[in-house]
Amino acid sequence: MFKKDKxxxxxxxxxxxxxxxxxxxxxxxxxxxxYGMVSRNITPPFRFVCFTDDTTDVRPEIECQELPPLDITMPTNTLGKWPKSRLWGETLGDITGTVLFLDLDVVIVDSLDPFFEYGKPDDVVLSYNPSNPLERLGQTSCFRFQVGSLVSLQDKFKADPQGIADKYRFEQRFVTRNVPGGVKLFPKAWVAHFRRKCRQPFPLNYVKAPKVPKGARIIIFPGGLYPTNAIDGRYDKKSANNIKDHLKNLKQPKNLKHPLRHLRHFILPVDWVEKHWRE
Structure with a gap:
């Protein structure tokens, strides 16, 4: 149970x-x-701001603001989403105070209110990253911070964007290790990694659809498996969406080299993603 700041x-x-x-x-x-998921899973009042270079077809309830300026060349050939560094400046559009950042491809399955109540208002709080269990690593698919509190990170990044990206690979590792005073992590159960925590292990993945883990509020989709794929029952955009074709693809040379991996990389259609991931 989380502790609320009194x-x-x-x-x-x-x-x-x-x-x-x-x-x-x-x-x-x-x-x-x-926006639709946020509005159904939060206690008002709230505001929803999208920083973007293209407002075409964005619903009117969303406050669209220009991408925060950052006059650098973004790193290349890196796995991290380094354009998020635009959010680390002294100012952030017309927003002040505490913000909760969410990746566009998350699925919200329960109330977001606790994310604003956890810890102290000036804490930088990331979701737990399960990819490296021996490393205390945060995940920036969902994280909370005070506008202007990450200026030192942006300054370090601006000084050597490619060097920082080469050293840390992922922007969440850079954030985790360089926030002044350190970061805190939301309770592990709140933010669940779809591939690691939701999909069924082999061979159950052929008879049971991925599940919502107990205590999860947000499901994140790193690694090329997006909500659209989960709804269709595809492990990625190139995968088969039925058992027959998936097993047939086992004969491909690349899959014969790693047969168990191919067998594990199958999911049935996920109806709860379709239920939640809508306007």
Missing amino acids: NKDSNNDVKQIICIKWGSKYGADYANKL
């Missing part, structure tokens, strides 16, 4: 949710569905 009454605060959308990878439908 000096903070979140019901009297405007809860501020932000996201960032650049380029063409995610269309307006991702922002629109994220």
